[in-house]
Amino acid sequence: MASRFLETERLAERLDFLARSGLREVRLLGGEPTLHPAFEELVEQARSGGREITVFSNGLMPARALDCLADLPVWQCTVVVNVNQPDESEQDYYRQRETIRRLGERAMPGFTIYRPDFEAEFLLDLIAATGCSPVIRLGLAHPCLSGANRFLHPNQYRAVALKIVRLARAAAQTDIRLDFDCGFVRCMFSDTELERLRQAQAHIAWECSPILDVDLDGKVIHCYPLAQFMSLPLTPSATTAQMRSEFEARTRPYRQTGIFPQCSACPFRAAGQCSGGCLAATVRRFRRTPFQIEMPASERGAL
Amino acid sequence: MSDPGPIVYHCAPTVCWVKDSEQTILVEERSGQSWSLCGPEAVVWDLLVLKYPADRIVEFLAALLDEPHERAQQELRSILQRWEEIGLLATGKGSHGQSGNQRRV
Ligand code: SF4
Numbered sequence: 001m002a003s004r005f006l007e008t009e010r011l012a013e014r015l016d017f018l019a020r021s022g023l024r025e026v027r028l029l030g031g032e033p034t035l036h037p038a039f040e041e042l043v044e045q046a047r048s049g050g051r052e053i054t055v056f057s058n059g060l061m062p063a064r065a066l067d068c069l070a071d072l073p074v075w076q077c078t079v080v081v082n083v084n085q086p087d088e089s090e091q092d093y094y095r096q097r098e099t100i101r102r103l104g105e106r107a108m109p110g111f112t113i114y115r116p117d118f119e120a121e122f123l124l125d126l127i128a129a130t131g132c133s134p135v136i137r138l139g140l141a142h143p144c145l146s147g148a149n150r151f152l153h154p155n156q157y158r159a160v161a162l163k164i165v166r167l168a169r170a171a172a173q174t175d176i177r178l179d180f181d182c183g184f185v186r187c188m189f190s191d192t193e194l195e196r197l198r199q200a201q202a203h204i205a206w207e208c209s210p211i212l213d214v215d216l217d218g219k220v221i222h223c224y225p226l227a228q229f230m231s232l233p234l235t236p237s238a239t240t241a242q243m244r245s246e247f248e249a250r251t252r253p254y255r256q257t258g259i260f261p262q263c264s265a266c267p268f269r270a271a272g273q274c275s276g277g278c279l280a281a282t283v284r285r286f287r288r289t290p291f292q293i294e295m296p297a298s299e300r301g302a303l
Numbered sequence: 304m305s306d307p308g309p310i311v312y313h314c315a316p317t318v319c320w321v322k323d324s325e326q327t328i329l330v331e332e333r334s335g336q337s338w339s340l341c342g343p344e345a346v347v348w349d350l351l352v353l354k355y356p357a358d359r360i361v362e363f364l365a366a367l368l369d370e371p372h373e374r375a376q377q378e379l380r381s382i383l384q385r386w387e388e389i390g391l392l393a394t395g396k397g398s399h400g401q402s403g404n405q406r407r408v
Contacts, residue, residue, distance in 0.1 A: 253330040253337035257323050264323045286319040286330065289352040293360075294309040295380060 004216055005036045011045050013234065014214050018051075021240035027054045029213070034061035040068045047076055054078045056110075059096035066102055074105045080137055082110040086122055100130045107132040108179075114141030114150045116159040120167050127176055136171065138164070139181035142225045142278040154259040154281055157188035165193045165200075172200035180204040182211070182223075183278035185259065186268040206274040210247040212240055222247045225280035251279055258282050312383050312392045320348065329391065338391060343367060347382050 018026060026046040034057050036042060046053045055069065059081040069079055081100050086093040100107040109132060111120050123136050140160075143151040152160065168178050184204045189197065197204065211223040219231035220243050230250055232243055257264045258276020268274040276282060320329045327340040327348050340348050346367060350360045357379065365375035386392040 250335060253328075253335050256328050256337065256339070257321055261322065261324045264328065265325045286321045287352070288316060288319045290314050290316040290318075291351050291354055292311050292313045293351060293357055293383070294311050295357055295383060296309050 029056040034065035110137040168200040186274035
């Protein structure tokens with residue numbers, strides 16, 4: 001299938017959307033946004049008027065895209081480079097590392113956990129060797145609705161918690177901070193582990209809320225994993241606050257539960273300490289089983 | 304008097320449900336309406352989605368509630384009627400298949 005890219009003239013309506021919403025940061029993501037044939041033009045449009053840009057990339061970007069980003073002022077550009085574990089593809093890892101080195105402080109390494117046997121300590125060496133931002137953006141791989149992507153099943157969360165704590169403690173020793181992405185849940189950590197995370201200055205927001213992405217067709221989605229679940233049209237008067245409250249209202253019935261069967265009665269949730277994990281993983285728990293049942297009518301009036 | 308035939312209760316394909324440890328949550332996806340079931344109602348729902356026929360569900364209910372068959376049958380009827388009233392189920396008369404008498408949920 002041919003790749004589809006955003007038409008450059010359609011970036012303006014997205015920038016207007018952000019301006020109406022009072023936001024000065026533009027996030028470019030994909031797919032891989034740096035593969036856009038007019039990437040440099042998009043970057044220029046996005047940062048015009050002093051807006052800050054954040055690019056989410058796999059770090060395997062074309063040289064012209066790398067040159068473009070590496071020339072931007074550090075204050076105006078953040079590139080979150082999602083790095084693979086070196087044992088997955090050594091070649092990719094060395095390319096990602098080189099990209100991060102070129103971008104310097106503009107680059108923030110990201111790491112997505114999708115298998116329980118992950119190892120992320122290599123990121124500490126990577127940060128020391130490349131001079132990039134001393135922050136690791138740590139995420140859990142969440143399922144899209146079809147479940148066709150690689151993701152970490154909620155039943156495996158407990159298994160990764162210990163490693164996360166170990167990583168946070170090792171990171172803190174070299175003044176590296178962990179930044180947690182959405183969908184972490186309170187019950188994946190014991191109280192002791194949580195205390196260790198706090199001591200390592202790693203603070204997690206136990207949240208899943210509408211991130212709001214605008215797709216290629218101009219539809220606003222809750223987030224990538226829920227792209228097929230629901231969307232709203234990007235109208236000329238829409239703001240992010242309106243969209244967020246609309247998504248919150250539409251997803252409220254599903255948020256009565258969470259990723260686990262015990263979520264709806266969970267004391268952490270009742271105390272506002274956890275929102276029940278990733279909504280996409282929650283929605284995937286719901287079943288659709290239409291049925292019919294016949295009751296003899298003659299006795300109906302007897303009630 | 305002619306036999307009015309069985310009442311057929313239907314659940315729309317737009318109703319989705321999830322079983323939690325203490326309740327079963329149902330959501331009508333188009334309207335966003337939701338319901339929470341527990342106790343015998345949750346058991347009836349479990350059996351309905353497993354496509355159990357009414358007589359088997361009545362047997363289960365009788366055992367669960369420790370009630371005679373007739374009382375269990377009444378209980379099932381009243382549960383189904385209640386679900387019809389709140390829009391979770393629609394009814395059609397006659398057997399098998401959708402009738403023009405259905406209410407959309
Ligand atoms: S709400 Fe669910 S995911 Fe969150 S802590 Fe409770 S059981 Fe865990």
